[in-house]
Amino acid sequence: MALLNILHYPDKRLHKVAKPVAEVDNRIRKLVADMAETMYKAPGVGLAATQVDVHERVIVIDVSETHDQLLTFINPEIVWSSNEKKLSEEGCLSVPGIYDNVERADKVRVRALNEKGEPFELDCEGLLAVCIQHEMDHLMGRVFVEYLSSLKQTRIKSKMKKLERAM
Ligand code: GNR
Ligand code: NI
Numbered sequence: 746m747a748l749l750n751i752l753h754y755p756d757k758r759l760h761k762v763a764k765p766v767a768e769v770d771n772r773i774r775k776l777v778a779d780m781a782e783t784m785y786k787a788p789g790v791g792l793a794a795t796q797v798d799v800h801e802r803v804i805v806i807d808v809s810e811t812h813d814q815l816l817t818f819i820n821p822e823i824v825w826s827s828n829e830k831k832l833s834e835e836g837c838l839s840v841p842g843i844y845d846n847v848e849r850a851d852k853v854r855v856r857a858l859n860e861k862g863e864p865f866e867l868d869c870e871g872l873l874a875v876c877i878q879h880e881m882d883h884l885m886g887r888v889f890v891e892y893l894s895s896l897k898q899t900r901i902k903s904k905m906k907k908l909e910r911a912m
Contacts, residue, residue, distance in 0.1 A: 747782045747844065748807030749797040753909065754840045754904050760886040763793075763800045765820045773803065777817050777860050780805045785812060791840045791876040793883030798841050804857075804880040808872045816867070818857035821881055826850035833875050835889045841908070843901055847892050849878045 751760050766773055776799060784792040784805055794803040804818040829851040836844045851853050855877055856857045859865055869877050879889055 746782045747779045747871075747884070749779050751783065751787070751789055751792075751838050752798055754837070754888050754890060754905055758798055759795060759839055759888055761795065761800045762886045763802045763884040765868060766803060766858070769819055769858055769860065773801075773819065775826060776803060777805060777819075781807075781815055781817075783854055783908050784838075785833055789814075790872065791880045792838065793880040795883045795886065802884050804877070804884070805871065805878050805895050806880065813853075816873075817860045818855065818877070818880075819859070819862075821855050821857040821884075823853050823879070823881065824856045825854040825876075828850040831875075835875065835879060837879070837889055838886060839883075840901065840905065843889070843890065843904075845893055845897070847875075847879075847889050849875055853877060870895050 779912065780794065781795060790808050791806040794801050796801050802820045803822060806816045807814055827850050830848050831851040832846050832848045835842050835847045852869050853874050854863065854866060856866045890898055
């Protein structure tokens with residue numbers, strides 16, 4: 746296993762669109778293991794491959810309190826989402842220290858492949874529903890701050906650049 750480097754907003758590479766995984770092979774399983782290690786170490790509740798500069802449709806999530814319920818989503822698709830929306834506070838490992846409210850579908854059903862390449866469907870609500878939508882945005886090259894006002898985005902960009910200079 747290996748820790749991966751997480752890209753920080755406003756890095757251009759965060760806006761690349763991920764390609765579908767052609768085959769769930771050992772290379773992908775290694776990526777999943779490394780992403781999980783990176784997510785737990787951060788610590789975070791989710792990580793999209795885009796954030797570690799791999800532009801393929803792979804997501805890991807663990808919203809359990811015990812940090813022992815890893816979910817792997819390869820080539821995820823939202824097959825249903827509730828009309829009901831919900832506002833909740835989000836953060837992102839690619840935008841450290843920034844938390845703000847984003848409106849998302851309250852519930853979603855996701856179809857994906859697991860690390861064995863087997864298809865599955867999962868009904869998501871609560872933090873899991875927020876997280877899967879946040880991660881699928883990453884795969885499309887979208888970061889949650891892009892839902893905020895342009896004034897906030899400008900402020901966040903300059904704060905991130907300052908932070909980067911200090912590191
Ligand atoms: O660790 C994370 N916490 C979180 C909290 C509220 C909404 C979304 C998230 S995802 C984030 C990890 C991350 O940046 N994933 O892309
Ligand atoms: Ni994120």
